[in-house]
Every structure is written in C-alpha cells, then in structure tokens.
Amino acid sequence: MTQAAHAEPTVKMGLPMSNGKLAMWMFLVTEIMFFTGLIGTYIILRNGTPGSTEPLRWPHPHEVHLDERIGAFNTFVLICSSFTVVLAHYMVVKRNFKAATLLIGGTLALGALFLVVKAYEYKGKYDHDILPGLMGENLLVRKDKDGKEVGKPMTADKERLLYPTSVAWYEHVRGELKAIVDKGPADDKYAKESAELLDAMNGKDVTRTDAQGNAVKNEKGEELKDYVPPLSPAELGNRVNELLENAEKDGKTLHVAPAIPFGNLWASCYFAMTGFHALHVLGGLVIFAIILLMGMMGKLGPQHESMLELTGLYWHFVDIVWIFLFPLLYLI
C-alpha cells in the first residue's frame, strides 16, 4: 500500500468507507427491503391465483393493455441514463466538469423521458378504465381470438361467490354505457350497441308468442307475458368485453370498465409497484436538476466527486428495480 507518504492516523474505528457512502448504501438496503416487499407480494398474490385457462385466472399482459415494446423502450432509456450518470462521475474524477454537467443534463432528460412514457401508459389505463376497484371480475366463458370457447365456463356457485363485488361493477358499467348513449350521436354504432346492452341490463316483461309468432292470450283475452331477467354479471362481462374488442378493431377506445378476472388485484399491484418506482425516479430527477444547476453556474468542483458517486448509486438502484419490474409485469 502506498500510504507511507500519508501521516498514519490514530486508531480508526469503523469501515474503510466514507460516511456518505456507507449511509447511502444503508439507505439502499432499506430500499431493497421496500421493493422486495412490493415485488414479493405481487409474486405471492399472482402465484395464488389459478393458473389454468378457466375464466378465472391472472390476466395476460395484453388483456390489460400492456405493451411490452413500450416497456422495453423504457428499460433501454433507464439503462442509457445509468450509463450517463456513471460517466458523469467519471468525468468529475477526470476534472472535466463541463462534460460532467452535460452528462447530468442527459441523465435528467432520459429520466424525464421515462416519466413521460409512464404517464402516457397511465393515461392509457385510465382511458380503458383499467383502475383498481373498477373492473368486473366475472366472465361467463373465455373465448380465444377466433371466438372459440377455451377452458371451463363459470359455474353458478362461483358466480354467486363473486356476486357482491360484481354489483358495484354492474352499476358502474350502467353509468358508463349511459354516458356513451347520451353523448351520441344517436346513429353512432357504439351508441346503439351501448343502448342495446343497457336495455338487456334491465329485466323486462316480454309478450309470450306461440310458434307462429302470435301473442298467446289467456281465457280473458289478456296477453301473457314472460319475465326476461337482466343479464347476470358474468354474461355482462362477456358482452362488455365483446363490445370493447369490436371498438378496438375500429381503433376506438370506449370508456367502459372491462371484465377482467383478477383485474383489480392486477391493477393494484401494477400501480403500487410502478407508482412507487416512478416516485423514486422523480426524486432522483430533483437531485439531478440541482446538480445540473450547480454545473451550469460553474460551481461543480473536485469536492463534488463523492456527491456524483452517491447520486449515481441511488440512480443505479432505481434502474435495477425497473430491470426486475419490466419482465415481471410486461413479459411474463
């Protein structure tokens, strides 16, 4: 060790590491615990749901309108920002403060781009009404792309179990369909389909007809009526999903909450994990903005080497969390 030139200090307690670095790592360890709590819970909840192709199973990423290309792009953006921040520290060590300032500006821009893309995704979720607590959980039967039934249909027992949570969704959909019908115009294809669905959601008396289509009358001459019950939540689930799919094919997004089994649990997990991650990104951006201002005013100096390193450590941790979130949410 080439420390002969330094005066040997008196006995030093503690780690051979600066207080700032130790403190930052201790903070990062608590952040590890925070995110493993969230991600671990997601893993547990997801593995606790049925895995087969019955109507009730964890939603596939495409069913909840997750685009893995956007996720992959965001991953690449964060990787680039990790690279720029580590280069910024390298430039400070090399005493090239102009380059360091530019690189911090680049990191800030990339982080902001990440948040803009995330905001776009969140807006998409809002437009599709894929928000926690708002979606239906019942499907009578699941159909594949060709309209063929897959797996087992919903049983009456299961539907009864899910009934309490489906009432809220039923009324929520009623309000949303009414909004589409009211907005019109009256000859709009989707306004008409929504009106049809709304009608089916009310029970009605229908005149009983015989084989020739004539009304059946009793001895007094009154027409007999049969009661047609309203759609059950599971039936409505299939109908709403069909309506939404047909609209998507025309490129139109209707603001009606879809029926996605376990969708509300999925949405809670998704927004909790990505929301907290986005908040961490935002916190990092605030610090980068401060450092950028310091650099632009020419106030960055060799004494800031440690600051750049520690900020970089935090940012790399944020990047690592996203490296895990991306496959767990978008790919698998």
Add this chain to the structure above:
Amino acid sequence: MATTNVENVDTHDDPDHHSKVFRAYLIVFIALSVFTLASFLANWAEQAGMYSVATAAAIILVVAVIKACLVGIIFMHLKWDWYKLYFMIVPAFIIGTMMIIVLLPDIVLAWHH
C-alpha cells in the same frame, strides 16, 4: 481540507484504473442493451409459440438477474466494495426471500379453487 477519498485508496494504486473502468462501463452498457433485446425477443418467441411459458419465464428471469448483477458489480462499484458491504446487502435479500416463503402456505398453496 485535503480531499482524501478513503475508499478509493486501493483502487487508485493502479494507474490504469480509470481507463480500464471506462472500458468496463462501455462494455456493460452494450451488454445491458443486448440483454434487454434478448429478453424482449425471448418473450416474442414464446408468443409465437416456439416454446412454453415456463421456458420463457426462466430465460427472462435469468437475464434480469444477470443485468442487475452487471449494474451492481460495475456501475455501483461493488466489484471493489463488496467485502465492505455484503453484510448489509445479503440479509436484505434473505429477508425478502423469507417473506415469500413464509406467506406461501396461506396465500399460494391454500387457495380454494
């Protein structure tokens, strides 16, 4: 006050440390980009039906762990600092794993189908 970075004493013994480290950063950046593309393609291949979801999940998760390790070891300087920090980092992951194991019987295994 003199700016002695206590923790950099051993790494700065090597005069080539800085250029070596720049090369390492560049290689890691390229590797991370390649691995991101790899996991995206692995997912695309599974969607195209080339292999099962389980295989895709295994590939994608292994790639994610490799990427995280690359960021940690090179970008976060753990290659040089691991012996000073492992006592904090390892228990956090142990506790995280234990949390999952502890909740497994009640939430995962006992789910009523």
